[in-house]
Amino acid sequence: MPVANDLLLSLDLDQLAVPAVRRDVAECAGAAGLSGVGLDDFVLAVHEAVTNAVRYARSPRVLRLWREGDRVLCEVSDGGPGIASGPSRTPTGGRGLWLMHRLTTIVVSTAPEGTTVRLTVGLSRG
Template identity: 50%
Template sequence: MDEVSGTLLSLEFDRSTITMVRHMVTDSARNAGLTGMALEDYVLAVHEAVTNAVRYGNAPRGIAMWREPGVLRCEVTDSGPGIPDRSLHRKRLSRFDFGGRGIWLMHRLSDVNIRTGPEGTRVLLSTPVS
């Protein structure tokens, strides 16, 4: 870990590196102090953001993870085309809905801030860490 900035992870990714990124996120979050269900929940939330960036966004796609006092943050970015409003503000899902659970799940597993538009999307996922 970079002691000055707290950076744990910073790289570009694509479809071929999703599994590697998930392992790196798991290791980085564990090294930052997450354990048990908190670790599993956070890794799943980040994985959903990474998967969505590959599925719906354009290259370049990036991920950065860092630790601040009391919080672990991960930012996933892509270069467009942006997330439609109907996907951002989905409140309910039925068991018959196919897809559309990624953002919904991220919000249940971490603190999420999303900025999106035609130039790209930035998803910031945060979780408490001691």
């Protein structure tokens, strides 16, 4: 987790926050040096993580975005029970985790108090 000085963005998440997430993440990740297709892919992956947290998990739901060296990282944490079985393979939906895996490096951590999805992308993507 980043120290306060390294934090580029921190948001409490609810349904009302979702529309602004793409814009806010794009602005902050862009300012950190991510650009082009890499930026677009990262923003989409973060949006999927946020949508899942708001749709399926309990509060508190928090997004934190920061830069470490040549990488941009985002954690979406929630009070939900976790993700039971990896990326969905259903033909009718639930492809958010699959998409996050394709667009970023993803680590999912689940504990009794909630779940954290960490998405990482290198600045050289673009």
